[in-house]
Amino acid sequence: xxxxxxxxxxxxxxxxxxxxxxxxxxxxxxxxxxxxxxxxxxxxxxxxxxxxxxxxxxxxxxxxxxxxxxxxxxxxxxxxxxxxxxxxxxxxxxxxxxxxxxxxxxxxxxxxxxxxxxxxxxxxxxxxxxxxxxxxxxxxxxxxxxxxxxxxxxxxxxxxxxxxxxxxxxxxxxxxxxxxxxxxxxxxxxxxxxxxxxxxxxxxxxxxxxxxxxxxxxxxxxxxxxxxxxxxxxxxxxxxxxxxxxxxxxxxxxxxxxxxxxxxxxxxxxxxxxxxxxxxxxxxxxxxxxxxxxxxxxxxxxxxxxxxxxxxxxxxxxxxxxxxxxxxxxxxxxxxxxxxxxxxxxxxxxxxxxxxxxxxxxxxxxxxxxxxxxxxxxxxxxxxxxxx
Amino acid sequence: xxxxxxxxxxxxxxxxxxxxxxxxxxxxxxxxxxxxxxxxxxxxxxxxxxxxxxxxxxxxxxxxxxxxxxxxxxxxxxxxxxxxxxxxxxxxxxxxxxxxxxxxxxxxxxxxxxxxxxxxxxxxxxxxxxxxxxxxxxxxxxxxxxxxxxxxxxxxxxxxxxxxxxxxxxxxxxxxxxxxxxxxxxxxxxxxxxxxxxxxxxxxxxxxxxxxxxxxxxxxxxxxxxxxxxxxxxxxxxxxxxxxxxxxxxxxxxxxxxxxxxxxxxxxxxxxxxxxxxxxxxxxxxxxxxxxxxxxxxxxxxxxxxxxxxxxxxxxxxxxxxxxxxxxxxxxxxxxxxxxxxxxxxxxx
Numbered sequence: 001x002x003x004x005x006x007x008x009x010x011x012x013x014x015x016x017x018x019x020x021x022x023x024x025x026x027x028x029x030x031x032x033x034x035x036x037x038x039x040x041x042x043x044x045x046x047x048x049x050x051x052x053x054x055x056x057x058x059x060x061x062x063x064x065x066x067x068x069x070x071x072x073x074x075x076x077x078x079x080x081x082x083x084x085x086x087x088x089x090x091x092x093x094x095x096x097x098x099x100x101x102x103x104x105x106x107x108x109x110x111x112x113x114x115x116x117x118x119x120x121x122x123x124x125x126x127x128x129x130x131x132x133x134x135x136x137x138x139x140x141x142x143x144x145x146x147x148x149x150x151x152x153x154x155x156x157x158x159x160x161x162x163x164x165x166x167x168x169x170x171x172x173x174x175x176x177x178x179x180x181x182x183x184x185x186x187x188x189x190x191x192x193x194x195x196x197x198x199x200x201x202x203x204x205x206x207x208x209x210x211x212x213x214x215x216x217x218x219x220x221x222x223x224x225x226x227x228x229x230x231x232x233x234x235x236x237x238x239x240x241x242x243x244x245x246x247x248x249x250x251x252x253x254x255x256x257x258x259x260x261x262x263x264x265x266x267x268x269x270x271x272x273x274x275x276x277x278x279x280x281x282x283x284x285x286x287x288x289x290x291x292x293x294x295x296x297x298x299x300x301x302x303x304x305x306x307x308x309x310x311x312x313x314x315x316x317x318x319x320x321x322x323x324x325x326x327x328x329x330x331x332x333x334x335x336x337x338x339x340x341x342x343x344x345x346x347x348x349x350x351x352x353x354x355x356x357x358x359x360x361x362x363x364x365x366x367x368x369x370x371x372x373x374x375x376x377x378x379x380x381x382x383x384x385x386x387x388x
Numbered sequence: 389x390x391x392x393x394x395x396x397x398x399x400x401x402x403x404x405x406x407x408x409x410x411x412x413x414x415x416x417x418x419x420x421x422x423x424x425x426x427x428x429x430x431x432x433x434x435x436x437x438x439x440x441x442x443x444x445x446x447x448x449x450x451x452x453x454x455x456x457x458x459x460x461x462x463x464x465x466x467x468x469x470x471x472x473x474x475x476x477x478x479x480x481x482x483x484x485x486x487x488x489x490x491x492x493x494x495x496x497x498x499x500x501x502x503x504x505x506x507x508x509x510x511x512x513x514x515x516x517x518x519x520x521x522x523x524x525x526x527x528x529x530x531x532x533x534x535x536x537x538x539x540x541x542x543x544x545x546x547x548x549x550x551x552x553x554x555x556x557x558x559x560x561x562x563x564x565x566x567x568x569x570x571x572x573x574x575x576x577x578x579x580x581x582x583x584x585x586x587x588x589x590x591x592x593x594x595x596x597x598x599x600x601x602x603x604x605x606x607x608x609x610x611x612x613x614x615x616x617x618x619x620x621x622x623x624x625x626x627x628x629x630x631x632x633x634x635x636x637x638x639x640x641x642x643x644x645x646x647x648x649x650x651x652x653x654x655x656x657x658x659x660x661x662x663x664x665x666x667x668x669x670x671x672x673x674x675x676x677x678x679x680x681x682x683x684x685x686x687x688x689x690x691x692x693x694x695x696x697x698x699x700x701x702x703x704x705x706x707x708x709x710x711x712x713x714x715x716x717x718x719x720x721x722x723x724x725x726x727x728x729x730x731x732x733x734x735x736x737x
Contacts, residue, residue: 018594121588199421 001102005228005235005388008037008110008221009347014335015185017215022058022116023070029217029340030071030112037221037231041073045106047080050093050113051339056128058116067112086132087288089113090218090342091243091372091381097222098241098383107224113343114217125213129338132375134249146210146289148250148376150202153291156257157204160306162294164204168195169312170290171208171332177319178329180360185214185335209290214335218344225388236350239367240384242269248378259377262299266371269382270301277301280384281365282323282352284345286373287330296371297325300382319360327352327360342372346383353387392516393561393695395457395523395554396704398450399667400443401547401654401715404433406727408542414724415537422542427628431545431655433722434531436730438546440469441479443529443660445486447550450709451525452487457552459487463521464494466511468504468528468659469548470577470584472497483527494521501575502624503685504528505549505659510565510691512553523554530658535583536733543627545655549663559701560670560679564611564694568603575686582735586686592630595688600624600634603690604682611694615639619677622648622665624684626656640680647672653716666695668712673697 010032012025020028026049034041047068055061064082068074083093090113097111117125130139138148156162172192178184190208198207228235244264250256270276277300285300287293294308302323303311311317317325328334328348331341349368351357365387372381407430409419423429434443444467452459465480472479480495494515498504505528512524529548534540553562574595577584587595600623608614615621621644623631628651635645648665650657657664662683669679679695710718728734 016589016593018590118590199418 003225014216025217029219033219050089086374088374113340115337149289162309166309174330178333211331211336216337240269240273261380345370396455400446434546466508468498501685503683506683506691528659528663547657569689572688607692625651
């Protein structure tokens with residue numbers, strides 16, 4: 001296996017981008033990453049595109065080739081492949097790009113992630129997102145993702161004494177970080193009372209416990225590590241890539257407060273990197289709902305199972321805490337364009353390791369981790385990165 | 389522009405009201421939170437015998453009561469609405485006949501979502517300017533529809549305003565008008581459909597806010613004016629939040645918009661909304677008051693007006709017809725069942 005480095009980063013503004021199409025977003029993020037890497041189209045060996053449901057959101061499938069075309073590369077006939085794993089589509093695309101270079105097949109790969117969600121209404125978006133659940137056992141019976149994560153939350157509250165206030169503090173923290181991120185959908189701080197007093201979506205989750213519907217795209221350029229310095233002075237090495245699966249339905253799980261896909265993907269990643277959770281300086285985790293961040297920091301081994309809520313309350317994960325989590329604002333404040341999220345997490349970690357995160361820069365960040373979850377935990381990718 | 393403008397005005401608001409909290413309770417929603425979120429307490433409801441034609445007639449009659457115009461001198465009637473009682477057969481002919489303005493009369497019904505009434509003012513202004521008519525009657529009125537359970541049900545209400553446009557005894561001069569129009573499908577109702585559809589949050593930034601801010605900016609450019617030059621401002625009011633927000637974006641204060649901001653008490657009267665807002669201001673206006681108006685119609689477009697009240701307003705017999713404030717106060721609450729009966733929710737095909 002060859003070492004792989006990130007040499008280019010590109011991301012669009014996240015939000016309700018009424019005046020930008022899928023094509024424009026992907027071209028914008030891709031061209032920023034390619035420009036950042038200083039490469040030309042002819043140097044690209046392959047492209048991998050994470051997109052969850054372009055067919056349902058905008059009526060367009062076959063987006064692997066479309067993204068290459070929109071990027072102006074159709075005449076170069078670059079192999080471009082779409083990767084789908086629900087909300088983990090972006091993380092999977094990064095992993096496919098990583099594997100193709102690590103295997104020796106390719107030297108330079110562009111990875112993109114995109115979702116254009118605001119072309120449909122809220123009801124349609126909820127229905128589309130539920131295609132990531134188990135249709136026969138969950139969706140057909142009326143479950144929605146807020147409901148599924150609410151079940152995880154109530155069980156977590158019951159088993160470990162986690163409180164609604166602790167859940168709310170995740171949103172408060174991530175909005176504080178989002179306020180420092182010029183690409184975030186919500187660049188404003190919110191107060192604990194606001195989170196606690198919003199309309200209940202599915203108890204105990206209120207409106208501000210939930211990540212929003214977002215348009216956006218992100219892109220990275222990967223390169224064989226031994227060639228990375230030819231393109232950039234600040235390559236970021238991907239030192240581990242873990243992936244794991246689990247049951248699609250929540251009720252099929254061994255235990256619903258633990259995402260075994262995260263536990264297993266992390267285990268593989270720590271082993272590959274020869275690191276333990278205490279070696280991680282910062283992480284981007286999949287906070288699609290506030291409870292998801294609490295489970296994530298437990299399942300990644302940063303805190304003991306059941307101690308996630310207390311860790312949030314004790315400010316361990318704030319920007320100036322011991323282990324900053326979701327410095328970008330996370331899915332909650334930065335936004336959650338499904339297919340783009342996993343790639344955007346890598347962009348944030350790489351920016352931090354390159355010390356280019358401006359007002360939200362974490363001091364002495366050397367090793368960062370990104371955890372991207374599909375559905376309620378049926379798919380998970382964990383990537384660990386290091387500044388070199 | 390020569391001294392062309394409003395000669396008289398009238399409005400009509402049905403007296404039935406339903407509270408937002410009552411609608412919310414039927415659907416198991418948190419009424420207090422919805423009421424606060426939309427900035428609306430209650431909305432007007434038309435009775436079983438009220439429709440756009442009757443509301444238009446009442447508003448037109450009020451306008452005629454306040455002045456001494458012979459209805460036969462009205463040369464054009466344009467009625468803007470998205471709830472004309474007939475798909476084919478004009479509302480304008482009913483109104484023309486009812487007020488005695490027929491038969492030497494240009495008539496057409498207009499539809500441009502919530503701005504069809506102000507489009508009628510523009511047409512009348514142009515015809516008066518061209519000396520093709522002496523007086524024109526522009527009406528914006530609606531008994532707006534909302535599907536049961538839809539977000540629009542909290543706001544869609546009924547009411548209308550009528551303005552007689554001419555160049556004699558002008559009580560408020562229309563100094564400038566312009567429009568800003570694009571094809572933006574934020575809200576629509578297909579033929580044969582009972583209720584409209586909408587693009588949810590798409591109705592905000594790229595629709596309402598984009599068109600109003602552009603139109604308002606253009607009017608101020610044409611008039612070489614600033615927000616502080618105006619005593620009053622009216623913006624289309626689909627809910628209580630949007631007009632306050634757009635006023636703030638443009639640099640208008642709450643004090644400037646409050647007299648014309650009626651949506652918290654009567655809901656969104658669609659084509660009637662900015663028309664009744666303007667009527668409410670004319671109910672209290674003094675000579676030399678300057679009024680800024682920007683309507684918005686989904687689909688989408690905005691009509692902007694720069695208006696100055698003249699000395700003639702003192703001669704207008706404003707007391708001859710009820711003021712908007714009086715009509716807002718003259719109300720009777722109904723519960724959801726009666727509301728359902730009056731608004732024809734209880735139908736089946």
